[in-house]
Amino acid sequence: MTDDAVRVRGLRKSYRDTTAVDGLDLDIAHGEVRALLGPNGAGKTTTVEILEGHRSRDGGSVSVLGVDPARAGIAWRREIGIVLQETADAAELTVAETIRHVARYFPRPRSLDETLDLVGLAEKRDSRVRRLSGGQRRRLDVALGIVGRPRLLFLDEPTTGFDPVARRQFWSTVRGLDTTILLTTHYLDEAAALADRVTVIDAGRVLAEGDPATLGARDLATVTWRDGRERTADPAALVARLTAVYSGAVPGLEITRPSLEDVYLDLIGADR
Numbered sequence: 114m115t116d117d118a119v120r121v122r123g124l125r126k127s128y129r130d131t132t133a134v135d136g137l138d139l140d141i142a143h144g145e146v147r148a149l150l151g152p153n154g155a156g157k158t159t160t161v162e163i164l165e166g167h168r169s170r171d172g173g174s175v176s177v178l179g180v181d182p183a184r185a186g187i188a189w190r191r192e193i194g195i196v197l198q199e200t201a202d203a204a205e206l207t208v209a210e211t212i213r214h215v216a217r218y219f220p221r222p223r224s225l226d227e228t229l230d231l232v233g234l235a236e237k238r239d240s241r242v243r244r245l246s247g248g249q250r251r252r253l254d255v256a257l258g259i260v261g262r263p264r265l266l267f268l269d270e271p272t273t274g275f276d277p278v279a280r281r282q283f284w285s286t287v288r289g290l291d292t293t294i295l296l297t298t299h300y301l302d303e304a305a306a307l308a309d310r311v312t313v314i315d316a317g318r319v320l321a322e323g324d325p326a327t328l329g330a331r332d333l334a335t336v337t338w339r340d341g342r343e344r345t346a347d348p349a350a351l352v353a354r355l356t357a358v359y360s361g362a363v364p365g366l367e368i369t370r371p372s373l374e375d376v377y378l379d380l381i382g383a384d385r
């Protein structure tokens with residue numbers, strides 16, 4: 114038994130001569146929002162699909178809500194919500210019909226109204242799915258992922274194709290969900306906005322893990338001035354000291370902090 118929602122040790126998966134996941138460890142606490150980051154081909158989808166019970170593994174141990182997904186049954190599946198990158202069409206149904214249809218599968222579904230409100234689709238309840246915009250379709254995908262009150266929700270690149278306003282609305286929806294979430298995204302600002310912790314993977318291995326605010330020491334500021342440069346957790350104190358030294362304005366003063374994207378690009382060794 115484990116107290117974590119997800120506990121993975123030494124996960125391995127190869128496809129013929131491609132090693133997709135190469136000894137990956139992952140612990141996600143109950144109630145946590147975790148972002149899984151990594152470049153194309155890093156092994157994110159393979160990992161997530163193994164956790165969802167949709168793909169077999171070659172080695173390692175996996176526990177999701179206390180159960181091995183490779184041997185999980187219908188009761189476990191009903192505790193999991195999945196929002197895939199693309200969903201199958203049921204385009205002739207209305208939004209309300211689609212949600213009701215999926216809700217029947219779960220023992221304690223959210224009400225239609227609550228689900229529509231959570232994803233901001235109340236005004237579209239009687240629209241046919243094929244008439245929705247891309248962003249509205251994505252919200253419907255999320256509605257279908259949460260209608261069963263999952264204890265663990267998988268969100269795979271949930272805001273791809275959203276306009277900036279829709280993305281922020283979606284983020285506030287996610288923050289309002291009272292559940293454990295594993296999110297994959299290529300948007301570093303999305304990870305910073307939503308995740309309690311981020312895990313950066315590449316070539317099927319974990320490169321780094323931590324709080325998005327402090328990962329890679331990004332909470333340290335770099336203070337640069339004409340005659341020097343220093344990294345510090347307290348740039349105000351350093352500037353006060355420099356102001357005294359120069360008896361006034363500090364020549365060429367600049368204070369910068371790396372973004373999560375800067376830290377990420379350094380971690381994966383990207384040329385910039």
Ligand SMILES: Nc1ncnc2c1ncn2[C@@H]1O[C@H](COP(=O)(O)OP(=O)(O)OP(=O)(O)O)[C@@H](O)[C@H]1O
Pocket residue numbers: 128131132133151152153154155156157158159160
């Ligand atoms: N069904 C498959 N058959 C063969 N190789 C596969 C299969 N699925 C994934 N791979 C390979 O495994 C590696 C990891 O792929 P995966 O889809 O897990 O990466 P990812 O991190 O999700 O990438 P992306 O960000 O592009 O979605 C890649 O080299 C990919 O080509």
